[in-house]
Amino acid sequence: MLASGTGKVYSCAMRYKASLLLLFSVLVLVACQGQETAPAISSPVVQVEQATNTIVAVPETPEVLEPTVTIAVPTATEEGFTPDVRLNEGFEGTETCLETFERVEASAFVFEGRLIVDAISPETIVLSKCESLVAGDFVLEVDASVLEAPEEAPYYYGLTFRVSGEERYNFVIGSVGGFCAFFATGDGLIHLTNSTDFETNCWALPPADVFKEDSNNLRVVAVDDRLDFFINDVLMAVVRDNRLTEGNVGFIVTSGVDGGVRVAFDNLRVLRP
Numbered sequence: 001m002l003a004s005g006t007g008k009v010y011s012c013a014m015r016y017k018a019s020l021l022l023l024f025s026v027l028v029l030v031a032c033q034g035q036e037t038a039p040a041i042s043s044p045v046v047q048v049e050q051a052t053n054t055i056v057a058v059p060e061t062p063e064v065l066e067p068t069v070t071i072a073v074p075t076a077t078e079e080g081f082t083p084d085v086r087l088n089e090g091f092e093g094t095e096t097c098l099e100t101f102e103r104v105e106a107s108a109f110v111f112e113g114r115l116i117v118d119a120i121s122p123e124t125i126v127l128s129k130c131e132s133l134v135a136g137d138f139v140l141e142v143d144a145s146v147l148e149a150p151e152e153a154p155y156y157y158g159l160t161f162r163v164s165g166e167e168r169y170n171f172v173i174g175s176v177g178g179f180c181a182f183f184a185t186g187d188g189l190i191h192l193t194n195s196t197d198f199e200t201n202c203w204a205l206p207p208a209d210v211f212k213e214d215s216n217n218l219r220v221v222a223v224d225d226r227l228d229f230f231i232n233d234v235l236m237a238v239v240r241d242n243r244l245t246e247g248n249v250g251f252i253v254t255s256g257v258d259g260g261v262r263v264a265f266d267n268l269r270v271l272r273p
Helices: none
Strands: 063-065 085-089 106-111 114-119 125-135 138-148 156-164 167-174 179-184 189-191 216-223 226-231 234-240 247-254 261-271
Touching: 085 125, 106 125, 114 125, 114 247, 125 156, 138 156, 138 247, 156 216, 167 216, 167 226, 167 247, 179 226, 179 234, 247 261
Parallel strands: none
Antiparallel strands: 063 234, 085 261, 106 114, 114 261, 125 247, 138 216, 138 261, 156 167, 156 247, 167 179, 179 189, 216 226, 226 234
16 A cells, blocks of 8 residues: 655654643654665754754744735636646655655555655654755645544644755644644744643634534745745734745644554645745
């Protein structure tokens, strides 16, 4: 059932404290690229023995705006729709620009028209990104479905974008029933969204009935320092943050203490805004 793709191969696993929610725990990364030793930090494959969730000092803190305006993005079914498509992945064949791999700890592979990402081991972060596409301003969207997951242990999954070395933006949903946008560095995490709905305040509660049972569409509209986050065409948050201006796009899946999280991604599109 597993199939290897054509992208570079690697996965990452991080160990963290079980008493905190997954997103802000201490992580241990496990990296691989075929049989080679993990290269230096400048490479996409990075191994960090001990990382912390310390908030790093930055010259400018993110500005979180009230999501009062919905940005309409046309779909391919609308008459006369001719987008400037930079990437359109339906995963109908075995070829994909996204990294695919098969490891004991985690895997990513194309199967039956979707990219399946497994966080097999407990406390594991898995990234699969398209190294051939570097995007700055874009509309990025994907349909995501949870195929397998533990009943109680927290987990999350979604989009990673403007990935550059150890740094990246992330927009995720998870078992806690909310959404979270955060900036990740080699030293820790910086919250871009927040609320008082959850113990870890990056997580925010969407309006009622936003989530769908089988599959959810996640979308990010990035223009300069403005990042708009959508779930199923509903605007969740608007953030201004200028730490990264461009980078790769892809998927992120993270398991909790029980492991065994499997997420299917389909209909990945990157358009010029």
